[in-house]
Amino acid sequence: MAEDWRNGGFGLYVHWPFCEAKCPYCDFNSHVSRSIDQGHWRTAYLSELDRVATETPDRVLNSIFFGGGTPSLMDPATTAAVIDAAAKHWRIANDIEITLEANPGSVEATRFAGYRDAGVNRISMGIQALNDTDLRRLGRIHTLAEARAAFDTARSLFDRVSFDLIYARQDQSLADWERELTEALNMAVDHLSLYQLTIEPGTAFGDRFDRGGLRGLPDEDLGAAMYDLTQEICEAAGMPRYEVSNHAREGAQSRHNLIYWRYGDYAGIGPGAHGRMTVGGQRFATEAHRMPQAWLDAVSKGTGESARDRLSGIDQAEEYLLMGLRISEGIDRDRYAALASTAIPEAAVQELVELGMIRTRGSRISVTYQGFNLLNRVIARLAGA
Template identity: 50%
Template structure:
C-alpha cells in the first residue's frame, strides 16, 4: 500500500502580516459551507487517483485555518477517513492564531480529530507583536497556549527572532521564557524580508530600520541553537527544535522527500505514479480555485512529471535542512547519477559537511551556509 500525507491550505486571514509572503488573502465574508463542499470535492478527486493509499499525516495550514468552522474541519476529516486507510497513530495538525475568538474553538477541533496544534505566537511582548502586524496580545498568546495544552497532547508554537531593534539579551530572555512554556516543540524563524511584502517595500525604501546586520544574524542563530540544546530541544531541522519523539511527522514528509497531496488554493503536491515523481499545483487565487473545483475543472490544475535530476535536486535542498542529513544511496537512486565528487571533497576540507556511512550532513559551521552547500552540490 502506497503512503501519502495530505496538506489542506486555507487561504484566508483576518489581516495580512507585513512579513508574510504566503498565499494568504483577506476577505470581508467567506461562505464556509461553499468552501467546505469544494474541499470535499477536491479530496474525492484525489481519492479516485490514489484510492489505495495509507495517510500518514494531515496538516491544515494557511492562511489561518483556525478561522475555519468546526463543521468544516469535521467534514473534511470525515471525508479523508472515508476514502483512505488511516492508521491509529496518525498525526493531524492545525495552525492557529492565539486570539481569544479562535482559542474558543480548540476543544471542538480536538473532538473532530485534530491532535496537534501549532500556534502562531511570533513574539511574547505586545510592542513587537504590533510591529509584526499580529492581532493578538502577549497575554492572549499565553492564555491560548494554556487552553491548547488542556485540549491537545502536542502543542507547538512559532517565534520570530532578529526583529527590529531586538538585542541578543532580550531574545535570550524571551526564548528561555518560551522554553518554560513549551510542551516539547518550538519553531524558531529568523525574520526574513521578502520582496512581495509590506516589510519588503519598506526595506527597499530604507524605511525598515533596526534590523540586525549579517554578523548579528549569525549571533542570533548561534544563540538560538545554544539555548535550545542546553534545554534538551534538539534542532532536528534548521528552524525546528524539539524533545525526542516530538518531531512534526508531516513536515518530515517534505524534508525527506516523501509524497504528499496538496489541497486548496495555491497548494503544491508531490506524488508518485509507476515510480515516477509528479508535481501538482492548484490555482493560487481563492475565487479561481473555488470556481474550477465547483465546475470539476481539475484538468486546469498543474500535473507535471518531474525529471530524475529535478527530483534528486529537491531531495538535496530539503534533506540538508535536517539534522539526520541526506542518504547518498537514495540520492543516487533518484538522480541516476552521483554527486560531484570534487565538490564533496572540497566541502569536507572546508569542514562544512561530513560524510559517514553514506550519510551526508552539514557541520555546525555548515548549517549557517546551507544554501552555499546546496549550490555547490548542484553544480
C-alpha cells in the same frame, strides 16, 4: 522496486486561505474576506479530496496538515468533514499526526475543543513575539495575554502543541532575544519553530524597507549571532534543531514536515497548495489556483489544479538534496543515485568533509553545525554546481 516516495511517507496538506488581517511581513497566500461561505468551502475541499484520492489509491496516510492563512478560522465541522473523508479514502496510520495552524486570538481558542473532537491532535500556534510592543510592530492582532491564554487552552486540550516565534526584529538586541527565547523554552511543550524575520518583496514591510522606513533591523553579523545563540540555548534545553528553523524534543518532530524534508508524497488541496504525487510510476509537482474564488470556480468545474509538471529523475534528486539536507538526519546517497541515475561526486563529498561542512555515515550524508550556516553552498557543491 518500491516507488521512491515510500521513503518519506504520504501526507495531505489542506490550505485555508483566509486571515482576519494581513500581517505586514507575510508573503503567504492569505486573504482577508468579510464573508466566507463555510458550506461552499467544505464542498470544494471534499471534491478535491475525491479527485486526489482516486489518483493515489491503497495508500496509508501518515499526516494531515491544515495550513494557511489562518485555519483556526475554519469551522470545526469543515475540519471534521475533511478528516472523515480522508479516513474513507485512505488507510489511516495508527500514529497519524493531524496538525492545525492556529492564531492565538481569544476567538480562535473557543474553537480548539471542536478541532480536537474533529480529530486534530496537534496545534501549531503563530505567537511570533513575547511582548506587546513587538506584536504590534509585527502587525499581529493578538496581545501577549491573549496568546498566553490561547496557548494554555491548547495545552489543556492537546498533547502536542508547537508555537512559532520570529526573531531578528527591529531594535532587538542579542540579550533581548536570549531573554525571550529562555521564556519561550519555559513555555514550550515539545516543539518550537524559530524564524528570522525576512523582508520579502511585495509585502507591506518590503515596501516600507524600500522607502527606508524599516529602521533598526539587525545587520548580518547580529542575525548570525542570534542564530548561533538560538542553537546553543535550545540544545541545552533539550530541544535541539532538527531542521534549519525547527526544534523538538526527541520524538516530537513535525511528522508532516518530515514528509516534505524526507521527500515523500503529499497531496495539496486548497488555493495555492503545492503537492508532490506519484501517479502511474511518475512523480509530479502540482499547484492549485492561488486566488480563493478562482480556486472555487475551478473546483466546481472538476479540478482546482492550475499546473502539473512531471519531474525527471534529476529534478527529483535535486529536490531530495535540497529538502533532505535541511534536516539533521540528512540524505541517503544510494537513494540520490537511484533517482539521478548518477552518484553524488565523490570529490565534492571529500572536499566538504575536509572543510568540516558535512559528515558521512555509511551511505548517509548530513550537514554539520558549520555546514548549516552555509547550507546553500553545500547543496550546490553536492549537486555538482
